[in-house]
Amino acid sequence: MLYISEARNRAVLDLIERAARLDPESVIVNKFEDRVYNRIRFTIVSYVVVDSTGSPIYSPLHQTVLAMVEAAYGAINLELHSGAHPRLGVVDDIVFHPLARASLDEAAWLAKTVAADMGSRFQGWSRTFM
Numbered sequence: 654m655l656y657i658s659e660a661r662n663r664a665v666l667d668l669i670e671r672a673a674r675l676d677p678e679s680v681i682v683n684k685f686e687d688r689v690y691n692r693i694r695f696t697i698v699s700y701v702v703v704d705s706t707g708s709p710i711y712s713p714l715h716q717t718v719l720a721m722v723e724a725a726y727g728a729i730n731l732e733l734h735s736g737a738h739p740r741l742g743v744v745d746d747i748v749f750h751p752l753a754r755a756s757l758d759e760a761a762w763l764a765k766t767v768a769a770d771m772g773s774r775f776q777g778w779s780r781t782f783m
Contacts, residue, residue, distance in 0.1 A: 655695045655718060656745040657725045658734055660686040665728045666693065672720040673697060679717035691736025692745065695721070698752065701759040709762040718747060718767050719774065726775060 659665050666686075673681050673695065683696040697718070702711040722744050729743045738745075747767065749760040 654746075654748045654750070655697060655721055656747070657693050657695070657721075657729070658691065658731065658736065658738075658743055658745055659725070659729050660688050660691050660693045660736075662728075665725075668728050669695075669721050669724045672724040673717055675720055676713045676717050678713040687738070689736070690738035691734065692738050697721075701755055701763065703759070709759045712759075712763050714749075714763060715767055715770070719770055722747075722771060722775070 657669065659669075670681065673679065676699075679697050679699040681695055682698050683694075685694040687693070697714060699713040699717070701709045701714075704710050725743050731743060747764070749764045749767075751757050751760040
């Protein structure tokens, strides 16, 4: 689940959803738009590939989440944002849950991988994200 501090600007939401559709192996199965909080939750699902030892090595969710975050960072300025929900940033929260045959270790691997790439990719961005 990906929580983003925006639910009122249709153009921004469309941009973020287009980023999610870049890889057809990741699918938005639900979205909850809270206009009072001015926050949206995307629920996105996909799979995790494991190697012969059972260690996770790839998931389409990795690039999908990064693309959505990049779209959100590029389109949302928190200096101009208002909403009833306290905001931690443009991207409020990212939660990885194992579903079906996926394990908690696979979800943890994906969370750590996405967090590391977010840190290195977006570290020098100058817009107001937090």
